[in-house]
Amino acid sequence: MLTKKFFKSKQEAEVTFEFNVSQADKVQLVAEFNNWQPLDMKYVKKDKVYRAKVRLPKDRKFHFRYLIDDEIWENDHQADAYVANDFGSDNSVVDTAIA
Numbered sequence: 753m754l755t756k757k758f759f760k761s762k763q764e765a766e767v768t769f770e771f772n773v774s775q776a777d778k779v780q781l782v783a784e785f786n787n788w789q790p791l792d793m794k795y796v797k798k799d800k801v802y803r804a805k806v807r808l809p810k811d812r813k814f815h816f817r818y819l820i821d822d823e824i825w826e827n828d829h830q831a832d833a834y835v836a837n838d839f840g841s842d843n844s845v846v847d848t849a850i851a
Contacts, residue, residue, distance in 0.1 A: 783816035
């Protein structure tokens with residue numbers, strides 16, 4: 753799930769990435785905005801989700817995926833869009849344009 757917070761005085765948006773998985777020891781956010789380097793997501797016990805907050809430039813689109821336990825790739829089921837990748841699957845897309 754994606755949640756976006758826009759700032760009036762800054763040309764960026766704070767995007768909260770949330771992923772719910774029942775059986776996982778680790779979930780990482782892997783995205784083009786950080787050169788596809790895995791970013792560990794924090795498990796929030798009370799909400800039962802893995803969460804990461806990232807500030808991104810406004811009016812841009814970024815591809816991303818979730819990596820579970822270093823081996824399983826998943827998309828965000830509420831992403832703004834999906835785009836085919838070079839590996840025969842899709843990437844999730846987050847769009848930081850103000851709707």
